[in-house]
Amino acid sequence: MDLLMRDTIAACATAPGAAGIAVIRISGPLAEPILNKVFTPRASAARLEHGRLYLGTLHAAGQEIDECMAVVMRAPKSYTRQDVAELQLHGSAYSVNACLNALFAAGARPAEPGEFTLRAYLNGRIDLSQAESVMALIQANNERAGQSALRQLNGGASRFVGEAQADLLSILAQVEAAIDYPEEVDDAVEDAELAARCRALADRLNAAAQERAARLVRDGLHVALLGPPNAGKSTLLNALLGEDKAIVTDIPGTTRDVLSGTFTLDGYSVTLYDTAGIHETADQIERLGIDRTYRAAAQADAVWWLQDAAQPDQEPLPTVLTGSGLPILKVYTKSDRLQPDNPRPEDGILVSAVSGDGLDELKAALKRMFDQLPDTPLTQQRHILAAQEAAASLNEAADALDAHLSQEFAAVHLHAALDTLGQITGEQTDERLLDEIFSNFCVGK
Ligand SMILES: Nc1nc2c(ncn2[C@@H]2O[C@H](COP(=O)(O)OP(=O)(O)OP(=O)(O)O)[C@@H](O)[C@H]2O)c(=O)[nH]1
Ligand SMILES: [Mg+2]
Numbered sequence: 001m002d003l004l005m006r007d008t009i010a011a012c013a014t015a016p017g018a019a020g021i022a023v024i025r026i027s028g029p030l031a032e033p034i035l036n037k038v039f040t041p042r043a044s045a046a047r048l049e050h051g052r053l054y055l056g057t058l059h060a061a062g063q064e065i066d067e068c069m070a071v072v073m074r075a076p077k078s079y080t081r082q083d084v085a086e087l088q089l090h091g092s093a094y095s096v097n098a099c100l101n102a103l104f105a106a107g108a109r110p111a112e113p114g115e116f117t118l119r120a121y122l123n124g125r126i127d128l129s130q131a132e133s134v135m136a137l138i139q140a141n142n143e144r145a146g147q148s149a150l151r152q153l154n155g156g157a158s159r160f161v162g163e164a165q166a167d168l169l170s171i172l173a174q175v176e177a178a179i180d181y182p183e184e185v186d187d188a189v190e191d192a193e194l195a196a197r198c199r200a201l202a203d204r205l206n207a208a209a210q211e212r213a214a215r216l217v218r219d220g221l222h223v224a225l226l227g228p229p230n231a232g233k234s235t236l237l238n239a240l241l242g243e244d245k246a247i248v249t250d251i252p253g254t255t256r257d258v259l260s261g262t263f264t265l266d267g268y269s270v271t272l273y274d275t276a277g278i279h280e281t282a283d284q285i286e287r288l289g290i291d292r293t294y295r296a297a298a299q300a301d302a303v304w305w306l307q308d309a310a311q312p313d314q315e316p317l318p319t320v321l322t323g324s325g326l327p328i329l330k331v332y333t334k335s336d337r338l339q340p341d342n343p344r345p346e347d348g349i350l351v352s353a354v355s356g357d358g359l360d361e362l363k364a365a366l367k368r369m370f371d372q373l374p375d376t377p378l379t380q381q382r383h384i385l386a387a388q389e390a391a392a393s394l395n396e397a398a399d400a401l402d403a404h405l406s407q408e409f410a411a412v413h414l415h416a417a418l419d420t421l422g423q424i425t426g427e428q429t430d431e432r433l434l435d436e437i438f439s440n441f442c443v444g445k
Helices: 031-038 093-103 115-122 128-139 143-151 155-182 187-208 211-219 233-241 282-297 357-372 381-402 407-424 431-438
Strands: 009-012 019-028 039-041 052-059 063-073 082-090 221-228 259-264 268-274 302-308 328-333
Touching: 009 093, 009 115, 019 031, 019 093, 031 052, 031 063, 031 082, 031 093, 039 063, 039 302, 052 093, 082 093, 082 155, 082 357, 115 128, 115 431, 128 143, 128 155, 128 407, 128 431, 143 155, 143 211, 143 268, 143 302, 155 187, 155 268, 155 381, 155 407, 187 381, 211 268, 211 381, 221 233, 221 282, 221 357, 233 268, 233 328, 233 357, 259 357, 268 302, 381 407
Parallel strands: 221 268, 221 302, 302 328
Antiparallel strands: 009 019, 019 082, 039 052, 052 063, 063 082, 259 268
16 A cells, blocks of 8 residues: 555546446646646647636557547645546546556556545545545435535544544643652542543533444345235335335245345335245245344344235244344235225234335335434444444543543543544554555445
């Protein structure tokens, strides 16, 4: 990993494949001279103006490659805070490769994944949590995930961490004052008060580190559709997805493999898993399918137990499910086939994938799961783990204070908490961590 940033790097920032345009980025001290070697603006200009788009030609070794647009953004007013040049050319593999080769021949080197954003971070334009939010924003596939990444890009996580650090520093100052001037403080009163402040801050960090909420915002809700064969699992999956995804027949045991599909509800993404019907069977393939059903359930956030409303107790709800702690919703299917004198099940939702009855109720049940989610300032796994670790150190500091050990013990734990919080925004970091974070980026970002 290049932390010195003396090289000039170049990469295609748009996705590969035929497209209207592709954007190629160049960043580094030689960005402008390298651009000038491959690009000639149509209107002659002594020097390209900052931030202005020029139409011109792209050429290499005397041969024209493409007609394109180019812009120069001079340091520090650029994404990386270095000199940056961008080319917009036609999005063909030919144009992009020819352009990149021309840039490399002119002195640029290929950028590593995330290297532009790494430079923005190293130059202090954004902190580490903001750099990670760039990646989250690129990967967001639903409104909630996008909005949460944007809040983080605007410094949401950094602000929260900054406030926690300020609080922690004020506790630490008091602890260190007690170490330095023991004669001036009443130890017992002071210890109890400091311990309470440590615990309150630990609680705040733990409340912000809601793994489940963060994952649901990022990846959406995962619901496994389980039930006896022919209950109508595949039909319901198709109805909710609005597409003919799973095979439906009146033969029990149609579905063998787990099949999934995703739809968007109220800005959140919901992934449904259609599974093999659960029952006693000697059929080897079906048995393997049922094993997969249980594995899908174990990884889901909730299970819908589907049964034919006309014969609800055909297969008992498996005890492994009831004992799993997963939220289970009973769904009674094929309501369109119920006769007026049939009893209506009351401990679940009655639906018909054929008439569409009850589907809104199912969606409302999903929305309720989202509505219960707390609004958390931390949405990335790495930040959540760091916040939990800092909270644990704070509680250890509080324990030491409560036990009236020398305040130096508390100070050690408080310093550890401070370091851990600093990892979120990147004040405390090492090359390994940066490597791990930025290697997950795409090239060109
Ligand atoms: N009338 C009516 N028939 C339905 C409804 N849902 C499913 N069916 C029928 O019930 C039969 C079984 O449906 P599937 O969706 O294949 O059931 P499954 O639970 O996926 O079954 P397996 O994959 O075998 O476990 C098919 O003939 C469907 O057309 C419904 O809401 N109303
Ligand atoms: Mg099926």
